[in-house]
Amino acid sequence: MENRIYLDNAATTAIDPEVVETMIPVLRDLYGNPSSTHGHGRKVKALLEEARSKIARLLNCTPGEIIFTSGGTEADNMAIRGAVKHLGVKHIITSPIEHHAVVHTVEEMQHSGKAEMHLVRLDEKGHVDLQHLEELLATYPDALVTLMHGNNEIGNLLDLEKVAALCVKYDAWFHTDSVQTMGHYRFDLQQLPVDFLACGAHKFNGPKGVGFIYIRKGSRIKPFITGGAQEREMRGGTENVYGIVGLAKALEICYRDLDAKRAHVEGLKQLMIDELRNAIPGIAFNGDAEGRCLYTVLSVSFPPSDAGDMLLFNLDLAGISASGGSACSSGSNTGSHVIRALDTDPLRTTVRFSFGKFNTADEIRQVVGKLAEMYAVPATH
Ligand SMILES: Cc1ncc(COP(=O)(O)O)c(C=O)c1O
Numbered sequence: 001m002e003n004r005i006y007l008d009n010a011a012t013t014a015i016d017p018e019v020v021e022t023m024i025p026v027l028r029d030l031y032g033n034p035s036s037t038h039g040h041g042r043k044v045k046a047l048l049e050e051a052r053s054k055i056a057r058l059l060n061c062t063p064g065e066i067i068f069t070s071g072g073t074e075a076d077n078m079a080i081r082g083a084v085k086h087l088g089v090k091h092i093i094t095s096p097i098e099h100h101a102v103v104h105t106v107e108e109m110q111h112s113g114k115a116e117m118h119l120v121r122l123d124e125k126g127h128v129d130l131q132h133l134e135e136l137l138a139t140y141p142d143a144l145v146t147l148m149h150g151n152n153e154i155g156n157l158l159d160l161e162k163v164a165a166l167c168v169k170y171d172a173w174f175h176t177d178s179v180q181t182m183g184h185y186r187f188d189l190q191q192l193p194v195d196f197l198a199c200g201a202h203k204f205n206g207p208k209g210v211g212f213i214y215i216r217k218g219s220r221i222k223p224f225i226t227g228g229a230q231e232r233e234m235r236g237g238t239e240n241v242y243g244i245v246g247l248a249k250a251l252e253i254c255y256r257d258l259d260a261k262r263a264h265v266e267g268l269k270q271l272m273i274d275e276l277r278n279a280i281p282g283i284a285f286n287g288d289a290e291g292r293c294l295y296t297v298l299s300v301s302f303p304p305s306d307a308g309d310m311l312l313f314n315l316d317l318a319g320i321s322a323s324g325g326s327a328c329s330s331g332s333n334t335g336s337h338v339i340r341a342l343d344t345d346p347l348r349t350t351v352r353f354s355f356g357k358f359n360t361a362d363e364i365r366q367v368v369g370k371l372a373e374m375y376a377v378p379a380t381h
Pocket of ligand 1 (some may be wrong): 076148150151177179201211
């Protein structure tokens, strides 16, 4: 959108023009059903399998371990529900700051009596307490551990290697919601013993409504969506072929340009931290913003002020798109379960700014300038 500044890249990202170019011929000309055995179908099937192989190469896994879905939510549902229904899981170890795609699914397993939920403790920075995780695993071996790789609201990063090693030690299944890290960090799935991993293309400049679940060979669950024999009989329904082709292209671009993109986006985040510290006394950052944290996310905690009440609204009026928590909870007035779990001062206001490759340093300076104007008004409470 003209003249607006978009700092909500954790909610979704702008599609990369290279991705659009790759998708258009598929959308326009290649309309065959990939399950059809005639020429029209075979051509599209070949594209689908090419996309799967490309993703498998990028993540160092086998094509058969990649199952396309409608996005991250479906992938999370498939892993958790599948583990309970088909792998005999009776205990699920998770954290209080997971995305709703995981939280609500695990809660449903608990409420329906299918599995018991166990919440791992967080440390003062919002990281999973690995010692408590080990205690839970020792008490409930053979559990499913579902812990997100990168938190969508505060950006905290999980130590995947350590958690995966603990799961191996206690024979637990390990699902990680990597929706916020896919395309932003490299994965070597031959080295990393995770069983399930979730991805949504729209978080890394790909199209919306498409993603995948990685299912390690040998940890086979059954389909979550039943129907035809698509996706190697793991997910019924005609595939979103142009979306899948776009997803694979978007991931390819991410890893092709990763070092430069990361340096650029990391620089923007650091600039925002530095400029905010200079501009607004009492500013703080939620989670482990300057430590083990996504370089794409900055959760800013503004000091108590009259400006705080209407902050997001006023930012929006000023042409700045940011988020008060996760996008998925905006519109509901229950507030963020993540910020609540961190036990932060309720008088402070949290805004999540999240950065992408299309943002510029000039935009960051403009946003901080606007925030400084809003916070120049003295507090009355
Ligand atoms: C951590 C995390 N998990 C899952 C999802 C859901 O992904 P999708 O929008 O592809 O369904 C999101 C999106 O906000 C997310 O940030």
